[in-house]
Amino acid sequence: MIDRYNPAEIEARWQRQWEEDGLYRALIDPVRPKFYFLTMLPYPSGELHIGHWYAMTPSDAKARYMRMRGYNVLFPMGFDAFGLPAENAAIQRGVHPHEWTMSNIEKMRRQMRSMGAMFDWEREAVSCDPRYYRWTQWFFLKLYEMGLAYRKESAVDFCPRCNTTLAREQVWGEDHHCERCGTLVIKKNLTQWFFRITDYAEELLDFSQIEWPDRVVAMQTNWIGHRSEGADVTFHSDQGHPIEVFTTRPDTLWGATFMVLAPEHPLVEELSAPEYRPVMEAYRLQAARQSEIDRTAADREKTGVFIGSYAVNPVNGEHIPIWIADYVLMTYGSGAIMGVPSHDERDFAFALKFGLPIIPVILRDGAPAKSRVMAGSTDDGLAVELHGAGIPFQAVDGALYLTMTPVQADSFVHIARKYLRPGHWIEVVGARWLFIFADEDGVEIVPLDSTAAEKVIISHCHALTGGASDRRTAMELLWEVEFYRDVLYHSDYGEMIHSGLLSGTPGDRAKSDTITWLDERGIGKAAVNYRLHDWLISRQRYWGAPIPMIYCDRCGTVPVPHEELPVLLPEDVEFMPTGESPLKFHQGFLHTTCPRCGGPATRETDTMDTFMCSSWYHYAYLSPYWKAGQPITSQDTPVDPTELDYWAPVDQYTGGIEHATMHLIYTRFFTKAMRDMGLVDFDEPMTRLYNQGMVLGEDHEKMSKSRGNVISPDVLVKAFGADTVRVFLMFFARWDQGGPWDSQGIKGPSRFLDDVWSLILDPHSQSPAGKGGEAAVLRRKTHQVIRKVTEDLESFSFNTAIAAMMEFRNSLRDLKPALFGSPAWNEAVETLLLLLAPFAPHICEELWARLGKPYSIHRQSWPMWDPQLAAEEMMTLIVQVNGKVRDRLELPRDTSEEQAKSLALQSERVLRHLGGKEPQQVVYVPGRLINVVV
RNA sequence: GCCGAAGUGGCGGAACUGGCAGACGCGCACGACUCAAACUCGUGUGAGCUUAGCUCGUGUGGGUUCGAUUCCCACCUUCGGCACCA
Structure with a gap:
């Protein structure tokens, strides 16, 4: 018995080794093709969640695979470190947001290292670091210079009890109450900064240069809205x-x-x-x-x-x-x-x-004019004359219903006015709009062409119906007549009427x-x-990047000169819930001098939306804290141009679907604005995007502390090792769908890695019998599994890739007695380690070393399959009768159609199901099946 | 209401371009090992039946086809997005 698989010992050791050797350092290399693989950065909430593992470890596996495929892969990580929870912690527990955030980051860095991911930590960027937010502020100034930043009054959600503005996620429930105290939230108008993202709306609707999931494209299209x-x-x-x-x-x-x-x-x-x-x-x-x-x-x-x-x-x-x-x-x-x-x-x-x-005010093309003549409202003879004039009508209970062309309507008005009895009226609607009123003094025609005329009409109508009518408008009156309804309202384009000089x-x-x-x-x-509106970036908060603007009584709104960036967040602020940024009450911060005239001035006290920080973080990684310690000008660039030129844009981005409409639109806007600043020469920040799903609790519900269904990765790593956790996360569900956690299910991957360990290290007593046939079978399976795992990794199908490797493990177990130590065996286990390395990097490194192979397995090339070796020699032909499987034939690959058909028709089972009838048709699908139809 | 995705054993999930439904794993049952349990190993595991075999079976109902989890039509359920856009 040799030593057992001990993940705790192996993993810590290799993680140390890799770090010492800078194994994952990604440096510019003009020889290899670059691949920028990016996964969304976390908010440092305090603990690494299983969801972080679910997002990051499959990405890591794919990034490692790309590296073995010969790409120079950059796989960075950082922290989206500004935001509300830090400020809440300050208010609730009296910890300074900076301290709270940095200690969380420290903890999460440690936890992340236990994943064994190939992050290049030397490129880490933390958005709350002044060396970072200096450039966030620089972007604000640039956008301001371009006329893309402006100020206007806008409503915010406000809690009157806490006396504070609330972020959208702090407003709860259908009744809109405050997250903290339950008071109903109100809207309050404040003057705030906006970015003109709508200037780019048309361009943002164009997805032709990116390969993003249809779902995200649909959501963004929906969000931006039509022109x-x-x-x-x-x-x-x-x-x-x-x-x-x-x-x-x-x-x-x-x-x-x-x-x-x-x-x-x-x-x-x-x-x-x-x-x-x-x-x-x-x-x-x-x-x-x-x-x-x-x-x-x-x-x-x-x-x-x-x-x-x-x-x-x-x-x-x-x-x-x-x-x-x-x-x-x-x-x-x-x-x-x-x-x-x-x-x-x-x-x-x-x-x-x-x-x-x-x-x-608009005529509808081809619409008729309509009129209803009430019984008893006209003298005898109207019907006769209308008939003579060729104007069609229908008589119902003494009333006449007319549907006319405009020309007929004009004649109708001429005729009707002669017959109308005093004390009555007739209206014409649709292609013509007018009311004919008759009283003792004569007949009056009033067109419905203005509100003044409308008033005249409705008061006449009231007078004629004895003042008892409660109809307030002419249209209300007309609407009651079912016969009129289809011509009263329309939204078509048509000839303008009642429109002054533009009539006609x-x-x-x-x-x-x-x-x-x-x-x-x-x-x-x-x-x-568009439905999309301009991006409101002002936040009445402390824990964000200050907006670098100064208000001077004499000069108005003046940007902070680039040379003076960053506008530092003062550390000594009071976290009182006042309803406004705590910066407003910090005299040292608030009062300054105007950069233009030198007179007294005040600073903008709002800070920026954290989506600003995350709109350019993928560029920040390329040269973190660029020019730290040096003064900058507006001519500077926020990123080392050499790095930017080599790595950008991101080749593959992965992250949750929840960012489909906010972050992923903002960052596209940023890149387009950067292009217009002359910083980059491409239009889109991320060429490919893939969305992973979510890990649910064992109860199929979303994980939450209150439900008590949260799974801690730290506990799992302790119990099973990081490699097992990684493999299980990639195995238990489709990555894009996610699914419920299964604490029993993790045993499968755990056994799998145990098996890999002992298959390779436990010597087999038997000497390799090495029968030629078995070796050929093993080689075939080896090359088949290479093909399967490669294809699956290309399409993010981690679960089936692992299933294929497990199946291969089963074959190895069966063939070990016959082949252990033979060349075919050695090829098989080495291949298995190479294929498994992106998924379980530690155990593969260890076994690779124990096999005496050169360090490191993660620097090896991805294995290639030989299609000839992977090809099956035999084929299984399914034999169906009327579409139902009745037999199987094991035949050599090169069996001809005729041979196969005749063999099938000789099959005893087939003959029984034919019941003596003659086959009408025999369908043959090469290599697959024969279907006998009777 | 509109748009999109998904419905497969006890469970998580497989199935290329229409061709063996249920790969792989969990669980379960039985057996081996053990004083015993765990671990490990072996065998079995969609349902039903009159069990050498047959029938049914991928949300429901229809259709196309020699053949449908896969394509078409209608519907049901679940999830996500949008929802008076002037």
Whole structure:
């Protein structure tokens, strides 16, 4: 008996050795092709989780495989070290965020080393290090110079009890309550910094240069939204506030009869008339709480309130009421719309519900005019004359229903006015819009072409129905007539009507002509919108990179000169939950001098979104803390150009799907902006992307401390060794799908590695019998397993690669007595070690050394299979009768179709199932099967 | 509501381009070793039946095909994304 497999001893020893030898140091090598393999960096939360192992160790295996394939592989690691939990720890436990973060990093580095991954630790980058965030700030200044950074007022979630702004993930539940105290969260407007990511929206929708999963492409496409072309038009309130709206239908501007602002629109406060404030505030509160989440039905009932002021429609001077309603989203367009109920479905529903006037301004191509003549409203003879004039109608219970061409409608009006009895009216809708009223003094024709005319019409109608009508608008009245409904509303393009000078403009020119017209008058201009909005990067927090901006009373907003970077985070701050960045109360930080005029000035006290740090970390790894200790200018580059030129872009990125729409869009934006800065000459940061799934708890639920189903990698490493944990994580599920943990299941990989150990080291008493046939079988299996594992690694199918190696282990076990020590045997075990090395690096290194092979196995070339050796000599032909398997034939590979068919038809089992019938057809699939059809 | 992914033994999961369903592993059963247990080794393991064999079986129902887990249509369930986009 020789010594048993002892992972604890082996793993520690080799990890030390590799580190001493710099085995995984990735340096520029012009001879070998480079391969930048990147896996998402962790947040230093304190403990390495099994999820980190699940993300990192298969990536490591693939990176190791690429290295054995001859690539110069860079596989770096770092920490995304700014962020909220550090600050919470400071508030709750009084630990400084820096101290908390750095001690977590220290611990996680140790834990990560136990994975035996090929990280090049000399390229580690930690985003909260001033040598790192100096460059994050540098990027901010660059984007500012390019006009891609700007400031505007925007809403944040705010907890009135904790008196603090909240990040999105701190707002819980459908009722939007604070994570810490449960108080209902409100929105608060603050002036904040944004990046113009929407300038790149069109380009971000182009995925032609990257091989990313369809799922991610779909999610990003969804997130960015389609291109909406239209115009920004400026309205003014009666008090003179400019209110900008975005519309895709500027040609319907003359039909705008009201205006709607998003409840959280910054102007709502000022525009609300005093007597409407209580209603406004109540509505705002309700809207703030339900926004975004659970807006279940798209066609749910419209809600909204009038806020007591009016705006002027710039094209026709009409005074239109201003409402707030939650169907207008602050996050799209300008957060305000013009309500054109005649040609927008939502506006139509809203106007109908709240009794707002609806004025048609676009004709629908080919739509008829309709009219209903009520029984008893006209003198006798109308029907006869209509008939004579060739105007079709249907009579139902004495009423006439007419569906006419526009020309017929014009004649109809002419005729009908003669027959209309005093005290009655007739309306014409669709291709024509008018009301004919008759009283003792005569007949009046009122076209429905403005809100003023609409008022006249509805008051006439009220008068004629005795004032008892509760219909508030003409359209409400018309909507009651089933016969009219299909012509009352439409959203098609068509000839403009009731639109002043632009009336008569045909549908195909309406939009562009209107935009030109608006532009000439300075009322509006062409604009494009996406669902994607500009990236808000301000955080009212301490633990982030300070935004390098200074506010001077004399010079305004002044960027910190590049030479003065970094703007350091002061260490001595109070972590009181005040609602604003603690930096605001740090006098030493806050007060500074203006770089331009030297006068007194204050610093921006917000810090940057941590997604900024992670948008360029893959470049930071190439030359961590570049130019540390040296002053920098705007001409400098944040990365060593030589390293950047050699390694970038990332060839393979791996990480969780949860970053599909945030990080992975931001980092694409960053790279495109860097390209426009002249820093890189490519468009996309990561050529290939692969998303791994998630390890669930044994109860099939997401792991969480509260559920008590968390699996600790440290405990597993102690019990089984890192190699076993690695192999199990790659074996138990498809990597892209993930699955539930199985504490029994890990025994399989554990036994597998035990077996590999003893297969190779336990001598077999028998001398190699070395029969030629068995050696050939083993060689065939050896080359087959090389092929299988290679193909599986190419496609990230770690689970089936390991299954293939286990199967190979089973063959080795069977063949050991016959072949131990023979050349075929030695080839087999050496191959097995090489194939297994990326998965279980320690045990393979150890066994490789014990076999007397040259150090290190991880520097060896990946084995190649010989297709001739891998080819089977025999084939198994499946014999079916009517598609059902009835027999199997073991035949030499070179058996001809005729021979195979005749052998099949002679088979006893086949004959029995044929039951004497003659085969009608014999299907032959070479090398696979014969199907006899009767 | 729209878009996307997935449904296979007791469990995790295999199955190339339409060709032996259940590889590999866990678990379980029986046997060997052991005073015993664990470990280890061997054998078996989709279900049913009238068990040399036959029938059924990949969410459900249809279709195409000599042949369907795989392709097509409809539906059910689960998960993910988006959801009044002016």
